[in-house]
Amino acid sequence: MIYPLFAGIQYSFYRWNGVGPSEWVGLANYIRVFTDETLLGSIRNAFVLIAFFTIIPVAAGLVLATLIRSMRPGPFSSLSQTILFLPQIIPLAAAGIAWSWMYAQTGAINQLLNAIGLGFLARPWLGDFQTALPAVGLIGSWVLTGLCTVLFLTGIGKIDQSLYEAVRLDGASWWREFVTITIPGLRQEIAVLVTITIIAALSSFDLIYTTTLGGPGRATLVPGISIFRIGFTQSNVGLASAFGIVLMALVLACVLPIQRLARASDK
Amino acid sequence: MIVNKAEVIIGRVVLVVVLVLTLIPLVNMLSAALQPADTNPTGLTFPTDPQWINFVTAFETGNVWRLMGSSLFIVIFVVPISLLLATLAGYALGNLRMRGGRFVFLFLILGLTIPFEALIIPLYYQMQGLGVLNTQWAVILPLIGLYMPFSVVWMRAHFIGVPPELSEAARVDGATTLQEFRRIQLPLARPALSALAILLFLWTWNQFLLPVVLISDPLDRTVAGALTFFQGQYSSSIPLLNAGALIIIVPTIVVFVIFQRQFIRALLQGAVKG
Numbered sequence: 001m002i003y004p005l006f007a008g009i010q011y012s013f014y015r016w017n018g019v020g021p022s023e024w025v026g027l028a029n030y031i032r033v034f035t036d037e038t039l040l041g042s043i044r045n046a047f048v049l050i051a052f053f054t055i056i057p058v059a060a061g062l063v064l065a066t067l068i069r070s071m072r073p074g075p076f077s078s079l080s081q082t083i084l085f086l087p088q089i090i091p092l093a094a095a096g097i098a099w100s101w102m103y104a105q106t107g108a109i110n111q112l113l114n115a116i117g118l119g120f121l122a123r124p125w126l127g128d129f130q131t132a133l134p135a136v137g138l139i140g141s142w143v144l145t146g147l148c149t150v151l152f153l154t155g156i157g158k159i160d161q162s163l164y165e166a167v168r169l170d171g172a173s174w175w176r177e178f179v180t181i182t183i184p185g186l187r188q189e190i191a192v193l194v195t196i197t198i199i200a201a202l203s204s205f206d207l208i209y210t211t212t213l214g215g216p217g218r219a220t221l222v223p224g225i226s227i228f229r230i231g232f233t234q235s236n237v238g239l240a241s242a243f244g245i246v247l248m249a250l251v252l253a254c255v256l257p258i259q260r261l262a263r264a265s266d267k
Numbered sequence: 268m269i270v271n272k273a274e275v276i277i278g279r280v281v282l283v284v285v286l287v288l289t290l291i292p293l294v295n296m297l298s299a300a301l302q303p304a305d306t307n308p309t310g311l312t313f314p315t316d317p318q319w320i321n322f323v324t325a326f327e328t329g330n331v332w333r334l335m336g337s338s339l340f341i342v343i344f345v346v347p348i349s350l351l352l353a354t355l356a357g358y359a360l361g362n363l364r365m366r367g368g369r370f371v372f373l374f375l376i377l378g379l380t381i382p383f384e385a386l387i388i389p390l391y392y393q394m395q396g397l398g399v400l401n402t403q404w405a406v407i408l409p410l411i412g413l414y415m416p417f418s419v420v421w422m423r424a425h426f427i428g429v430p431p432e433l434s435e436a437a438r439v440d441g442a443t444t445l446q447e448f449r450r451i452q453l454p455l456a457r458p459a460l461s462a463l464a465i466l467l468f469l470w471t472w473n474q475f476l477l478p479v480v481l482i483s484d485p486l487d488r489t490v491a492g493a494l495t496f497f498q499g500q501y502s503s504s505i506p507l508l509n510a511g512a513l514i515i516i517v518p519t520i521v522v523f524v525i526f527q528r529q530f531i532r533a534l535l536q537g538a539v540k541g
Contacts, residue, residue: 064285067278082527083286086293089523090516091473091491097498097512098292101299101505108295142289174274195380203382206475210494224384224476231388232480244385255380 029242039243042214042221043250045133046202049222052137053144053201058193060141061148066182068149069156081153084146092143096210099139100126103211126212132219139207144200148193152186159185191262198254202247223247293516300325300510318506325510329497330486335518337403338472338489344407346467349414350460356415357422358448362434372423378416383476386413394481405481406489410471418463425459426452458529465526472519490515 034040064084071077087095102108103125110122125135163181172180183190205224208214214221214229223243231240301317325331360368394405429452437447471489478492485496494512501508 060285064282067282070275070278080282080286082524083289086520086523087289089469089519091475091494091519093473093475093491093494094512094516095292097494097508098296101509102292102295104505108291142292145285146289199380199382203384205384206491209475209479210498224382227384227387228480231391237388237392240388244388248381248385251380251382251385252377 029238030246032239032242034246038218038221039226041218042223042226045220046204046222046250048133049137049140049201049204050198052134053140053204054194054197056138056141057144057148057197058190060145061152061193062178062183062186062190064145064149065152065156066178068153081146081150084149086146087143088147092206093210095139095143096207099135099142100211103135127216129216129219132212132216136208136211136220139211140201140204143207144197148197151189151193155186155189156182188262191258194258195255198258199251202251202254223250296509296513300506300513302506321506321510322514325497325501325507326514328500328507329493329511329514331490331511331514333486334488334490334493337487341403341407341410341489342468342471345410345414345471346464349411349418349467350464352411352415353418353422353463354453354456354460356419357424357426358452360419361423361426362429362452363444372420375416375420379420383413387476387480390477391480400481401483401487403482403487406474406477409477409481410474414467414470418467421463422456422459425456429455462529465522465529469519469522490518 032039068077068080104110105122105124109125110119113119113122123131125131159181163185164177167177167181203224204222205228208220208222208225209228212220214225224247227240227243227247230236230243298313300321301313301319302321303318360372390409391400394400394409397404397408399405399408433451433455434447437451442450473491474489475491475494478488479495482488482492485493488496494515497508497511501511
């Protein structure tokens with residue numbers, strides 16, 4: 001665990017193709033990470049994915065958890081939890097295969113569009129420069145929504161029920177109840193889920209590898225795939241290592257402020 | 268919580284729609300997998316004459332026995348060794364409170380956030396240096412290491428929750444540290460250990476990046492890692508590709524349904540601690 005980290009830092013200062021002699025290049029690899037359009041593009045794509053991996057699942061999870069909570073506990077509510085959780089436990093690579101088929105030219109999504117008279121919108125979703133990245137992002141939403149819902153459900157269970165009774169006596173609407181009690185009560189869970197899902201978005205590899213491999217062009221290129229390509233296809237070990245270190249720094253830069261915010265609001 | 272009737276109905280409808288959306292991709296895989304193998308199916312159409320034989324074909328041409336064997340081999344080493352190391356380290360950090368423990372703990376927390384992708388390049392050359400590249404050991408060894416931050420933090424959290432009076436009572440009765448660990452702490456740790464075992468099993472089974480990078484022969488990978496091989500193998504037959512992918516998904520769903528309760532609890536605790 002520690003050794004690869006330091007080895008990675010060491011490699012990142014060299015130019016090395018993996019077999020021949022290596023050459024000390026100082027910070028050149030890092031400069032390239034921050035100037036190379038392709039690499040910057042993959043970082044930008046990763047941040048777009050955060051919208052789909054983090055914002056949609058957390059928002060949907062909050063709403064779904066409130067809905068399930070409002071029902072009487074019974075077979076339907078536990079069955080919905082099981083179903084929502086399924087995407088979380090199958091291999092991401094398999095989810096990628098399932099969705100490439102949904103998105104295919106002859107797949108279910110185009111079939112549905114044709115059926116409701118929107119056939120002109122039909123396209124190979126993963127092959128289109130405009131739609132490939134959002135399409136991949138939505139797979140992430142599909143995978144992570146269940147995790148968010150189930151975690152929020154347990155969180156809601158811990159909120160003091162008398163708070164809900166109090167606002168209801170005041171005649172508060174469903175929405176007011178949601179904003180004034182549920183969301184503040186779930187601060188901790190929201191912080192945790194935002195952290196987990198951001199890490200998932202920034203380090204997405206399995207999904208992209210089995211759906212688009214970064215294409216078309218570089219439309220869905222993300223850091224994980226870039227590192228793989230640069231390091232193993234183009235044999236530029238130093239640059240790939242430097243990119244790995246930058247990726248790690250990015251994750252920390254996103255995650256630490258969230259943790260700090262969560263702690264601060266607890267006090 | 269929801270007071271009026273219209274809201275109840277809207278809520279139910281939204282929930283049902285989401286559930287259907289969750290299931291469609293999986294159902295869609297099944298419907299495609301049951302089409303005749305040499306046809307190009309369109310969308311979500313249920314076959315008139317379901318071709319269950321596709322699963323048999325995919326099972327055989329995909330060498331699924333060998334893949335499952337390879338996955339099991341990896342799991343059999345990764346899970347027990349991780350459990351053993353994590354228990355010992357977690358006990359040291361959580362119960363014995365040795366010096367420097369705080370520093371080690373912070374380091375592990377940091378390790379929790381590191382994406383595997385960031386370490387994959389050095390790991391490749393480390394495995395090459397050890398001479399195990401392209402064998403299952405190239406996945407087993409790094410996985411044990413990469414799981415350590417999570418597993419140790421997990422076991423530490425358990426040992427911290429054990430009341431110190433129990434250890435003190437054992438000490439008063441003259442137990443050594445080792446005896447106390449085996450007779451008192453281990454039996455108490457069983458639920459935490461089994462939850463961790465389920466998690467590690469699933470993560471190993473589904474592990475994709477490491478096998479793809481570190482093992483060049485797809486047949487020596489984990490089943491999830493072999494999915495890329497299926498994609499190449501069945502690129503001409505969507506029904507067989509889907510049948511193959513479903514064969515790989517089914518064990519994870521079976522494990523999930525059997526252990527569902529412990530499982531969700533485990534993931535949630537893991538999430539909160541992580």
